[in-house]
Amino acid sequence: MSLLASEDWSRRALAEDWKVLTGGQIEVTEPATGQPIGWVSRATAQDVRASASAARRAQKAWAALPYAERAKIFRTAAALLEANRADYAEWIIRETGGIQPKAMFEIDSVLHLCHEAAAMPTQAQGCVLPSAADVTSIARRVPHGVVGVISPFNFPFLLSSRAVLPALATGNAVLLKPDPRTPVSGGVLLALLLQAAGLPRGVLHMLPGDAEAGEALVTDPDVAMVSFTGSTAVGRRVGELAGKHLKKVALELGGKNSLIVLDDADFDLAVSGGAWASWLHQGQICMSAGRHLVHEKLATNYARRMAEKARVLPVGDPFRQQVALGPVITQQQLQRVDRIVRESVAMGARLLAGGTCQGPFYAATVLADVTPAMPAFREELFGPVVSITAFGTDAEAAALANDTEYGLSAGIYSRDVARGMALARQLDVGLVHVNDQTVNDDGTMPMGGRGASGNGSRHGGPANWDEFTQWQWMTVRGTPPAYPL
Known part of the structure; x- marks a missing residue:
């Protein structure tokens, strides 16, 4: 069965369940004709706050799920995407204005990212550090908790997935705000895919919206990290707000x-x-x-x-x-x-x-x-x-x-x-x-820029562990030490 017919998503957003949010509707317009081709629900700051709280509650159980069960979800998502290739391509073509080969490239890239995400839970997630003979000293990677993802219009299915999939694979819950010009390709398609693949309720929230929703996501106390892909002008604002609230932020911005x-x-x-x-x-x-x-x-x-x-x-x-x-x-x-x-x-x-x-x-x-x-x-x-x-x-x-x-x-x-x-x-x-041109992408490479093109953050391959987790130092002693005070 078509994933697009599996849920009543029209005029809704995914906030634990598919529901109508408080901000009214976003009309999805086909840029080639100017005609409406769908509607989704618009998120407000109030909706973001509720979803962030729910995502935080769901995250601990998701991170504690056995790694084999988490990996299976991403493999299942890849199989479902392959089976729904034609329906997904149609939405990407009509909503983004891209030609069919561009849509197929997005789908193939997301298939690759699904398999990469499935491999992450089985990878080494830390190391043993030098220590005294009676101490075990461990450095391990732990999830941030809730990650906010703000994605752009141009390659919406790919660029949402590029952040959402590794963030989930490393044990985070995610709030995804797709660009309001491409909320189906950038949000609905991925939400339906992961929901059908078995992602637990509340771990992913998909909240279409404008600047109000974006700023609420960046400043919410339950969102520990923000991944933003878009213009340099908006990226500066995201970086400013994230810095003010002491959040980790990954900015992938424009280029000349x-x-x-x-x-x-x-x-x-x-x-x-x-x-x-x-x-x-x-x-x-x-x-x-x-x-x-x-x-x-x-x-x-x-x-x-x-x-x-x-x-x-x-x-x-x-x-x-x-x-x-x-x-x-x-x-x-x-x-x-x-x-x-x-x-x-x-x-x-x-x-x-x-x-x-x-x-x-x-x-x-x-x-x-x-x-x-x-x-x-x-x-x-x-x-x-x-x-x-x-x-x-x-x-x-x-x-x-x-x-x-x-x-x-x-x-x-x-x-x-x-x-x-x-x-x-x-x-x-x-x-x-x-001996190649400038437009190259691969889910196994660290993608990102310098200066006004980004803050040195990277998405892809080994960089995903750097971005979507943080180090925790743990020591274990058989006997507590005695201190002189």
Whole structure:
């Protein structure tokens, strides 16, 4: 049976049970058509408070559950997800505006994360420390208690799961607040999946909402840690509130990522990678290439080839048409992308393709001769724009790439791997790929950035233990010592 038909979730949220919350309804809109495709219940601060209290009560029993039983839930979730792939993909396509391969990538990634989560309860969770002969000294990882997760709109199913699954696997209860633009893909789908897999009642709460719910989650006394993925502006506010309340916070924020094409690069592969890095999901990815830094010997041909690609890429409704680019998520974001392009052209950038929109659809766009003073160079685009800047030396490429407050991802193309690695070591980023583009993800790697791209926190692989648990020191003596006082 379809998981989407297994519970009456419409116009509700998961707060121990599926129920109508106190904040009214959120209308779920299909960005390609502007039409409503569903409703969920909106959480208020009052609802967050009640759920946080309930999650804290449920967490101890969940953490005490035998590890084999906890692991089985995640394996069951993976099997259920595989069986519901088509229904889940339809919601991701319609709600996010992504093309079908993007939806399938999300589903495949979450399948991987389910298996990773299933493995975590069986992993070593501490170590024995040196100590005196009559003392056993242990350092062990223990859950925080209740973890709050605030996830974004662009890859909602994946980016909610990336935090929720390891947080649960390490013994925490979770409050999940998905982006109000994608509450089904970012919240309902995961809640239904884990509920059907046997997750105990009260361990996961899924609370769609706006800034009121988000601030309540960050400041609630029962929430010990917050994982936030989203814009740098909102991330600064989350970090400020979390710090004020002495909470651990993991921030994965925006990026102004550089794709560097050296003069000895495989030109065709660099063009292919560059197109993928800026136009995948309309460029609405934190790791998208916001700058194409191309050696001056190649820059003219690179711009020409990109423009040729841009002019033939089909743009439209990904649910009803075979397209390469879908809609920009909101009219506000589309206007922001258009402003950046227009202002950069007014300052001297050459518009070689695109720069136009029809309804919610923005054409694949190419800007050449972009300088560091232009908005296309400085601002995070989050739209389908290739912004090309030429450089003369490797040192100049490194300086241009580092000329930003962000520090998330970078890609370098060069046939000389040693040269590429030498350049990579100069870049102030959390992720760097030699002979690949900037958009790479894998549930086994530590994902995160520096500077305005994040606070140094990481999600994925070994970093999950660092983020979702904390050290506890325990000593055990056979006989209590006698003290001189």
